[in-house]
Amino acid sequence: MNQSLNVRSRSYQQTRQLGHRLGELLEGGDVLCLSGDLGAGKTALASGIAAGWGALENVNSPTFVFVHEHHRARDSQRLFHLDCYRLESAADALSIGLDDILAGSDVTVIEWPERILSFLPDERLWIALEQPSAQDERVLIFKPSGSRYERLLEELRRKLESGIQGEIAGKISLETKTQIDADEK
Secondary structure: OEEEEEEEEOOHHHHHHHHHHHHOOOOOOOEEEEEOOOOOOHHHHHHHHHHHHOEOOOOOOOOOOOEEEEEEOOOOOEEEEEEOOOOOOHHHHHHOOHHHHHHOOOEEEEEOHHHHHHHOOOOEEEEEEEOOOOOOOEEEEEEEEOHHHHHHHHHHHHHHHHHHHHHOOOOOEEEEEEEOOHHHO
16 A cells, blocks of 8 residues: 655745655655646756755756756765656667666656656656646655655655645645555456
8 A cells, every 4th residue: 555645835945845854854865757838847846855865066957968966064965856858768878877876876856757757767746736726835755666766655644744834934735645555456
């Protein structure tokens, strides 16, 4: 049984802070997939994730570079931030070293993961960002695949329930849903 978590953010800052909380929980080898339309807040979330993880460099949209490599002071682990929007083929994905990045023990954050589905590991955290009618409002839907990501999502849910509302102007709404996998029906 998989748990999903829906979070409603009402501003860029809330989305970034949510990412920061998630970034604090990441371990080597984690793969996060950020899915959503243009302007949905993927890079804002990625920026917060990298900051919470401890990146020394700021995160910007890597659209024209494909891959940004980030470092932190406390160890030699890296965070790879990929933007796959402009990838058009499997050859393009291989040309940016995607197979080596995913086989490594570093953290990987991927924007536009739909373009490289065949390369993604079965276990990952998928985060869909949706834009309801309000301009700055976002709904983030976290869907774990695998026990590591189910634990990560539970840790994030506890972290959010215990502290995020007091640190950000306004409230972030949380909703946990249970999804039954097809093989468990």
